[in-house]
Amino acid sequence: MKIVVTGGAGFIGSSIVDRLILNGEEVLVLDNLSTGRIEYLNQYAEFENVDIDSSNLKNIFLKFQPEAIIHCAAQISVKDSESDPIFDAKNNIISGLNLLKIAIDSNVRQILYLGTGGALYGEPKYLPCDEIHPINPISPYGLSKWTLERYMDLILPEPILKKVLRLGNVYGPRQDHTGASGVVAIFLSKMFLNNVVEIYGDGEQVRDFIFISDVVDAVEIALKSTSSFTVNISSGVGASVNEIFKILCTQTLYKDSPQFKSKISGDINRIILSNDKAKSYLDWAPKISLEEGLNKTSEWFKNNFSK
Template sequence: MKILITGGAGFIGSHVVDLLIENGHEVCILDNMSHGKIENINSKAFLYRFDIRDEKVIEIFKEEKPEVLIHNAAQISVPYSVEDPINDASVNIIGTLNILEAARKSGVKKIIYPASAAIFGNPEYLPIDEKHPLEMLCGYGVTKHTVEHYLKIYKNLYNIDYVCLRYSNVYGPRQDSSGEGGVVAIFCEKMLENESPFIYGDGEQIRDFVYVKDIARANIMAIESNSCGIYNISTNQKVRVNELFQLIGKALNRNIKPIYTNTREGDIRNSYMSYEKAKKHLGWKPEYNLIDGVIETINYYKKSMKK
């Protein structure tokens, strides 16, 4: 199957590309390389270096004629969406509409879209399921949810199937530690350098960490499924940030203490998500536990820091 993936040189996208190729699919990547890295790109995938807002995107779609679009490319920084909501919307809404129109005009049959847990805001109940009320706290959450509405419209008007995958906190090899969401990468890199990482607040906040290879599998299963709709991709496991820090320290055999600092404005205290709907309709469930995923991630950073 011919598949076009935007953002395929990035952290999550590159893992999806690898698994697609491993499963025998033909893959082309559309990425402006603002966050993507050349070393992430599978040698069997072809790269088009374009911004998703570029008017020439339609020519790429008409040339490649993909059956499936996986739309990973996005502006992903929550603080940036607060500082510059216009550009945030330009990329995540206008850029996405440019991609959706290219998909429609070139005969794409199905779209896989990674949504975000940022749309839920402070949870009213836990675990969060797909019926949980939405309360976006920033422009980033608004833009990600807006695309969910557009996908439903494109299904109703143009009969393009879609699957939205709402990810919890994704971690794993190739994650950029400079991003605000990459706490596992930050802890790994800092402790490998015998430095103390910051923990915002008291470290007792709860998160739901899902391994990137499980995320890649969810994309494959979404392509193969006849289901159409929105699904949480998560572990439904409660992990405190302090517990995560201790686990990584033990795996690295490092006796390092963190530096506690003020809670960041807008940070959600506790969040974890149910994946029961994805299990029922996609046949997906997480295969990696946190320990195994963290060990694989640590081994990656050990190798990359030696280069």
């Protein structure tokens, strides 16, 4: 299959590309390298250094003739979306709309969109949140990711399969430690430098952490489906930020106490996602426990971390 992966030099995108190449797929990566890294690009994938809203995108698609798109490229920080909602909307909505329009014109057969589960449902009315839980994002990031979901429903013609994976808090090797999101990577970078770890709020915020290889497994299975769907991809288990800190302290032998700072606006207190639909519909289930995933991530950072 010929597949375009947007954001294919980033943490999640590059991990997906590696699996696709391993499976013998023909892959074109689109990435402007604003957050993606050239060293994460798979050598067997084609690559275009381009913005998703570029006017040249149509010509790129005409030349490559993809059958599928995996849309990973996004502005992913709640904190940054609060400080600059226009930038967030341009990246997550306007660029996404350009991609959808070109997909329609290029006769793409399916679009697999990596949405958000963690920022979509707002403060939950019940836990774990399933896919029919009311949508109520409380940050521009959650809103922009949801908006593109709705545009997919509204403007993509019926022959194009629309597949949405609403992800929990993804972590693992290659996660960016320099941004405002990605608590595991940020904590590890501070720990290996023996710097103070900052925790926003009281640290009792609960998140549903899902290891990167489990996400890649879900993408691999989802690509083979012959119908449209929306599912949560999650561990189905909650863990607090303080718990993550304590586990990583044990694994890295970090001894210092964290510094607690003011809570980030738009950050929810508690989210756990039901993965029952993904289990039944895709025959997928997470394989990596939290402690195992954190250990794998810690080992990767120990061997690959650079300032």
